[in-house]
Amino acid sequence: MPIFQRLVPENILQNLDDALCNPHLEFDAEVETLPCYNGVTGKLLFRSPTPGARRVSRRRLRALLARDVDIRWGMSLKRISQLENGIKADFENGTSIDADYLLGADGISSRVREMLVGAEAAQPQGSGFLFATGINQFEEAEKTGVIVNKHPVAALMMGTSSVGGIGVVSAKKRLDNKSTWTTFWVKIWRGEAIDLRGRAALDHVKKRTAPLRDEFQLAIDWTRQDSYVSVNEMKYWVPVAWDNLDGRATLAGDAAHPMLIYRGQGFQHSITDVDNYIKALEHLHANVGAGNKVSRVDVMGAYDDEVVQRGATAVEQSLCEAEKSLDINTVKQMLMATKGHGK
Known part of the structure; x- marks a missing residue:
């Protein structure tokens, strides 16, 4: 953040909250950490400190940084x-x-x-690692609560031939109504290169990959067929x-x-x-x-x-x-x- 703050004009920094995924948070040591859970037992493996870090919407940050720029x-x-x-x-x-x-x-x-x-x-170059992501807005606030209660920003699960992640994309709307919030899930595993979108991508994740556990699998199971889902190979x-x-x-x-x-x-x-x-x-x-x-x-x-x-x-x-x-x-x-x- 210090370098970013030095590079970006003050009027942009003043509006940085507009790009935060969850602007309602009280940032402390608990929030400024990324917990990782054991994919076998479900127990906490470690917490990776992220002091000063803020999870932002890439789309909203891009729009913010584009202000007054001739594009x-x-x-x-x-x-x-x-x-x-x-x-x-x-x-x-x-x-x-x-x-x-x-x-x-x-x-x-x-x-x-x-x-x-x-x-x-x-x-x-293709890495041989596939990356899937899904975006959900659950009508049932309880489902969103399950994701948020794991961690109000994001959490990971590793160690069973795949990686899972869940978190909040947008909580800009009503704080007291989590059915208006948007959450995400991601999954990483090794496989042959594919490029899928929508229902085909969701079906592939559900039927062709080993399940995760607990909230990380529930986020996938709860995904509607019309939700945004994609699968592609990570490249480098x-x-x-x-x-x-x-x-x-x-x-x-x-x-x-x-x-x-x-x-x-x-x-x-x-x-x-x-x-x-x-x-x-x-x-x-x-x-x-x-x-x-x-x-x-x-x-x-x-x-x-x-x-x-x-x-x-x-x-x-x-x-x-x-x-x-x-x-x-x-x-x-x-x-x-x-x-x-x-x-």
């Missing part, structure tokens, strides 16, 4: 090329934009990454050095180091990327303004080197976390158990 939706990048004093981006709709720098933050299937390392080398890309076009183009976030969703590392590393990128640009501009000769290639090259090294470590760690999370004998060896959610 051109629906534009697909066609090519990037160097200019004498900058860089040019051409788009499929015929639009061209000249800029001093280009930062590719366009996700796991980044087009910018393809252009900097080559299409084949840029392809994300271990970063390698890229051509930064003489310090004019680089990558950040999932474009630079897409990883499996363990310990919230993807978002944390994305924030670090942006912080380092801004510092690199500030360093360049400060020295140019002072008449000093600073190499753009060296400064941005140092940014790239750090992102590649840190990102590669984080991606490999996420794969290791996934392996350990499926076996009850190795769950407590996970970084989530020994180190928590910090980088």
Whole structure:
């Protein structure tokens, strides 16, 4: 949070509660923790401290951060090329934009990454781990209460060849009526790559995967056929050095180091990327303004080197976390158990 708070304008931070999944919470040591339960016995395995962390709706946070930003939706990048004093981006709709720098933050299937390392080398790899998620708004407040009582933010279950998770997506409506709240469940297991939505996804989870236990299985069992459910394979890309076009183009976030969703590392590393990128640009501009000769290639090259090294470590760690999370004998060896959610 400290880095995020430094990067984001005050008027956005003042409205951050608008993006919280459960803004009614009194945040304390109990709430600021992620409990993990034994998939065999149902007993608590460990609690992973998350001091200062806040679970947010990705959609609402994106909308909040987009305020006062000039976003051109629906534009697909066609090519990037160097200019004498900058860089040019051409788009499929015929639009061209000249800029001093280009930062590719366009996700796991980044087009910018393809252009900097080559299409084949840029392809994300299948992990062999499937990820399912379901979104529920139960008409019966008692069912929502079962989820919330496990933990008011989120809880996990591990160790039986699968991982389960439950929690709150949105409690923005009436505090006294949990039938208006939205909850979620997730499930992770090893399997062949599939991509399913809706009823087909729910049927696959119910019929083709081993059941969880207690509240984690109830959340799945209670899911209506018309609920949002998806199943797909988690993918990753271990970063390698890229051509930064003489310090004019680089990558950040999932474009630079897409990883499996363990310990919230993807978002944390994305924030670090942006912080380092801004510092690199500030360093360049400060020295140019002072008449000093600073190499753009060296400064941005140092940014790239750090992102590649840190990102590669984080991606490999996420794969290791996934392996350990499926076996009850190795769950407590996970970084989530020994180190928590910090980088």
